[in-house]
Amino acid sequence: MEIRATEIMATAGARELENGETVVVGIGLPQVACFLAKSTHAPELTPLLEIGVANMRPKDTPVGLADSRIFYRATCWSGFLDVMGMNLHRGIVDTGFLGALEVDRFGNINTTLSKQGGRLRYFNGSAGGNDVASLAKRVIVIMRHEARKLPNVVSHLTSPGFPGGKPRADLDLRGGGPHRIITDKAVLGFDAGTRTAQLISLHPGISFDEVAANTGFPLHRPDSIAVTPLPKAEELRILREEIDPKSVYLGQAI
Amino acid sequence: MTGKIRTVTEVVKTVPDGAHIALGGFAIARNVIAVVHELIRQGKRDLTLSQGVAGLDTDLLVGAGAVGRLIIGGGSLDRFGPVHCINRARESGSLSFEDWSSLSICFRYLAGALGLSFIPIKSLVASEILDRLENGAGADQVKGITCPFTGENYVAMKALVPDICFVHVQVSDAEGNCRILGPRWDNEEQAKAANRLVVVAEEIVPTDEIRREPERTIIPAHRVEAVIHQPYGAYPASVFGCYDYDAQHLKLYVEHSRDARKITEYIDHYIRGTADHPAYLEKAAPLQHRSALRARPGLGY
Numbered sequence: 113m114e115i116r117a118t119e120i121m122a123t124a125g126a127r128e129l130e131n132g133e134t135v136v137v138g139i140g141l142p143q144v145a146c147f148l149a150k151s152t153h154a155p156e157l158t159p160l161l162e163i164g165v166a167n168m169r170p171k172d173t174p175v176g177l178a179d180s181r182i183f184y185r186a187t188c189w190s191g192f193l194d195v196m197g198m199n200l201h202r203g204i205v206d207t208g209f210l211g212a213l214e215v216d217r218f219g220n221i222n223t224t225l226s227k228q229g230g231r232l233r234y235f236n237g238s239a240g241g242n243d244v245a246s247l248a249k250r251v252i253v254i255m256r257h258e259a260r261k262l263p264n265v266v267s268h269l270t271s272p273g274f275p276g277g278k279p280r281a282d283l284d285l286r287g288g289g290p291h292r293i294i295t296d297k298a299v300l301g302f303d304a305g306t307r308t309a310q311l312i313s314l315h316p317g318i319s320f321d322e323v324a325a326n327t328g329f330p331l332h333r334p335d336s337i338a339v340t341p342l343p344k345a346e347e348l349r350i351l352r353e354e355i356d357p358k359s360v361y362l363g364q365a366i
Numbered sequence: 367m368t369g370k371i372r373t374v375t376e377v378v379k380t381v382p383d384g385a386h387i388a389l390g391g392f393a394i395a396r397n398v399i400a401v402v403h404e405l406i407r408q409g410k411r412d413l414t415l416s417q418g419v420a421g422l423d424t425d426l427l428v429g430a431g432a433v434g435r436l437i438i439g440g441g442s443l444d445r446f447g448p449v450h451c452i453n454r455a456r457e458s459g460s461l462s463f464e465d466w467s468s469l470s471i472c473f474r475y476l477a478g479a480l481g482l483s484f485i486p487i488k489s490l491v492a493s494e495i496l497d498r499l500e501n502g503a504g505a506d507q508v509k510g511i512t513c514p515f516t517g518e519n520y521v522a523m524k525a526l527v528p529d530i531c532f533v534h535v536q537v538s539d540a541e542g543n544c545r546i547l548g549p550r551w552d553n554e555e556q557a558k559a560a561n562r563l564v565v566v567a568e569e570i571v572p573t574d575e576i577r578r579e580p581e582r583t584i585i586p587a588h589r590v591e592a593v594i595h596q597p598y599g600a601y602p603a604s605v606f607g608c609y610d611y612d613a614q615h616l617k618l619y620v621e622h623s624r625d626a627r628k629i630t631e632y633i634d635h636y637i638r639g640t641a642d643h644p645a646y647l648e649k650a651a652p653l654q655h656r657s658a659l660r661a662r663p664g665l666g667y
């Protein structure tokens with residue numbers, strides 16, 4: 113089987129996570145990436161779910177956070193107050209790993225509404241998204257690469273990256289803010305000085321021009337561009353056979 | 367062993383129009399569907415609903431036109447779809463809407479449960495969620511505040527004290543000593559913040575059984591006003607350890623909830639067209655159908 117974009121994304125996400133980290137994960141590719149890290153280089157990583165779950169080891173693929181499949185074989189069941197209060201708000205969560213409807217050049221996230229074609233449509237809102245983005249030491253977002261999903265300014269700032277391009281400390285934000293945006297075409301990071309999204313690597317076979325054309329904000333062309341490493345055979349096997357054998361998340365149209 | 371056991375019909379009769387109800391469900395898990403259906407059957411109006419993450423319960427009440435104000439952290443039916451009725455009501459501006467985050471709702475319930483008038487938080491800071499609250503329906507609920515000890519800035523939020531909270535639990539005794547299996551999101555905080563608390567239990571056990579493992583009691587009886595015994599009371603949502611969600615019925619629901627007219631057809635057929643929860647179960651999920659959803663031992667789903 114050919115390597116799918118979702119598999120490159122999950123692998124790139126997994127490689128961002130370090131052994132021993134505490135990570136609050138969202139459902140879907142963030143969770144897939146987190147399990148891949150745990151099955152490879154980061155066996156002592158602790159995944160947390162905002163609903164009140166630590167270190168789950170699901171064997172069947174869940175449809176979402178409310179699905180009992182997601183918290184199978186966990187080591188602790190608690191609630192929002194524990195995971196989001198006494199971990200995130202306490203400041204001990206290393207990485208928040210989220211999906212998004214839109215992310216802008218300052219890493220601000222919208223999961224509330226869209227204004228496509230002049231029509232206002234509402235979506236799921238924050239749930240734990242604002243709490244994770246506000247409070248985690250760093251935030252990784254995984255999403256589809258399209259100009260309308262990566263606008264200059266989000267239609268609604270649900271969860272803060274670097275609002276107005278300002279340092280987070282100046283805004284009284286506690287967590288460290290956006291670290292990576294992982295898409296089906298590239299990996300983006302954030303410039304320490306301007307706090308804007310910058311290209312870190314292109315996925316194999318993707319050109320800079322293609323990425324720039326599908327990004328809603330201006331993207332600086334670096335002198336030399338790295339290529340995102342492809343998943344290794346063992347990573348692919350774990351993804352396909354152990355983590356998502358029914359391709360619920362890896363098979364989705366990204 | 368009748369104790370505080372009441373029927374859902376009796377309890378819902380004591381809920382006045384305009385009441386603030388806290389709902390214990392999360393998306394498609396442990397929603398108090400039996401209560402929601404009865405609120406709709408009895409034609410309650412102008413309710414204020416609060417919840418960490420709204421789901422099938424809140425979407426139904428909004429779809430039935432029973433809600434005047436929503437205070438929620440988010441909302442979804444997981445991969446079955448968005449909360450169409452809630453989103454449509456927001457788009458048309460037909461109800462007062464306060465959009466928060468899951469943790470801020472939980473903190474506000476916690477303040478209520480602790481008898482504090484407010485609570486500081488580091489979420490919501492520098493977001494449009496905060497802007498909209500400050501300039502809209504939540505204007506009297508949030509304010510900037512500085513710590514008198516460190517000088518650190520916080521968002522201060524008013525405590526949330528619901529008139530009544532309904533929580534669906536797996537196990538209770540007749541007095542209301544209850545166990546919640548699996549993750550509990552903000553159930554404990556909302557239950558203890560509310561002025562009145564009613565639990566809906568899948569199973570009623572003798573108090574002796576509670577006494578054998580009291581560390582499993584999440585909410586003790588003295589906080590509970592009434593216990594409704596209703597097996598499959600959350601159907602078609604899931605109850606961990608008891609039954610799975612019904613994917614087929616949730617898909618049917620989402621097909622109807624997409625459209626304002628079709629949701630009324632759904633509500634007329636399944637809710638207003640049935641006398642009570644057992645009659646609804648017979649119509650939507652006859653015995654064989656619902657038995658197939660029973661949780662498998664060791665898995666809980």
